[in-house]
Amino acid sequence: AQSVAQPEDQVNVAEGNPLTVKCTYSVSGNPYLFWYVQYPNRGLQFLLKYITGDNLVKGSYGFEAEFNKSQTSFHLKKPSALVSDSALYFCAVRDRGGSYIPTFGRGTSLIVHP
Amino acid sequence: GAVVSQHPSWVICKSGTSVKIECRSLDFQATTMFWYRQFPKQSLMLMATSNEGSKATYEQGVEKDKFLINHASLTLSTLTVTSAHPEDSSFYICSASSLPTSGRTHEQFFGPGTRLTVL
Numbered sequence: 001a002q003s004v005a006q007p008e009d010q011v012n013v014a015e016g017n018p019l020t021v022k023c024t025y026s027v028s029g030n031p032y033l034f035w036y037v038q039y040p041n042r043g044l045q046f047l048l049k050y051i052t053g054d055n056l057v058k059g060s061y062g063f064e065a066e067f068n069k070s071q072t073s074f075h076l077k078k079p080s081a082l083v084s085d086s087a088l089y090f091c092a093v094r095d096r097g098g099s100y101i102p103t104f105g106r107g108t109s110l111i112v113h114p
Numbered sequence: 115g116a117v118v119s120q121h122p123s124w125v126i127c128k129s130g131t132s133v134k135i136e137c138r139s140l141d142f143q144a145t146t147m148f149w150y151r152q153f154p155k156q157s158l159m160l161m162a163t164s165n166e167g168s169k170a171t172y173e174q175g176v177e178k179d180k181f182l183i184n185h186a187s188l189t190l191s192t193l194t195v196t197s198a199h200p201e202d203s204s205f206y207i208c209s210a211s212s213l214p215t216s217g218r219t220h221e222q223f224f225g226p227g228t229r230l231t232v233l
Contacts, residue, residue, distance in 0.1 A: 034221055043120070043207050043224035044158075090157065100146070100211075102222070106157040 002027045004093045006105035013081045014113050021076040021108045023065075023091030027098070033074040034092040034102065035065055044090060050074060061085070081112045116142045118210050120225035127198055128233055135193045135228045137208030143188035144210035148222065149181075152205045164191055198232040205229050 003026045013019045025031055032051055036044040048059025055067040065076045076089060088109050094102040117140040127133050137147060146165050150158040162178075164170040164185035172178045180202075182194040191210075195202050209222040 036221075036224070041205070041227065041229065043118075043226040044209070044222075046221045046223070049221050101148070101160065101163060104158050109155075 002031075002093055002095045002098060002103050004091050004103050004105040006089075006091055006108045008108050009106075010109045010111065012111050012113065015083050016080050019078050019081040019085070019110065019112070021089050021091075021110060023074045023076065023105060024072050025074060025091075025093040026072060027093060027095040029095050029097040031074075032094040032096055032102070033065070033067060034094075035059065035063070035074075035076050036090045036092065036104075037061075038088040038090065038107075040087075047076070047089075081110075083112045083114055086110055086112045116140075116210070116212060116223040118144075118208065118223045118225040120208055120228050122228060123226060124229040124231075126231045126233065129199050130197055133195045133198055133230060135195075135206055135208075135230075137191045137193070137210070137225050139189045139210045139212070139223070142210075142212045142223075144191070144212060145188065146211040147185055147191040148209045148211070149183060149191075149193050150207045150209070152207060152227075158207065161193075195230065198230070200232045203230055203232045 005024045034049045035047040038044045048057050050057050050067045058064045088107045090107050091105040092102040119138045121136045149161045161176045162170045162172045166185050166188050170183035185191040207227045209224040
């Protein structure tokens with residue numbers, strides 16, 4: 001079985017400050033991990049993914065995420081937040097040896113204040 | 115990245131009518147397409163998975179006779195909400211995967227979503 005948890009419904013951060021959106025996962029084997037962003041009334045846009053290799057993954061719009069196997073985490077980070085980063089963020093996981101259908105977290109609303 | 119379109123982007127219909135939503139992969143062949151439903155401020159609920167040329171696999175609790183899914187080609191999947199009722203009002207999102215399911219994975223490419231309102 002695979003599951004993913006986003007423990008925060010909402011994250012508030014001031015513009016220019018670093019941001020972190022948390023994600024932890026559970027899989028039987030090794031994970032594929034993804035982050036997506038959703039703007040109001042829009043579909044999801046892919047941000048980044050971890051498949052294998054370096055634990056630090058860099059993605060679109062200056063976002064990055066670090067795969068931590070011991071903590072089963074894949075937190076999304078950005079050094080300096082922009083107001084335009086305000087959106088809904090989804091983490092997703094897929095067990096490499098399991099179903100090809102990923103499981104999505106419930107989403108975290110990021111609000112960046114001017 | 116790959117582009118997925120959905121049509122229409124929004125639709126308003128009367129109770130009892132049927133509504134068809136199209137999902138197209140514009141620049142790649144989608145062997146697998148997914149249909150999701152999203153309620154306000156909630157996560158995605160996977161409704162069904164469809165592979166080109168075969169019947170869709172529905173998630174538990176999703177009525178297959180109400181939500182008809184057809185994946186007739188590698189670039190087109192349709193979701194038809196039959197005899198729609200107000201409780202079917204929601205945001206429907208499709209996504210497509212370009213790679214074979216076995217032993218491979220890549221990100222899904224999402225359509226922009228369709229807002230369905232049933233009066």
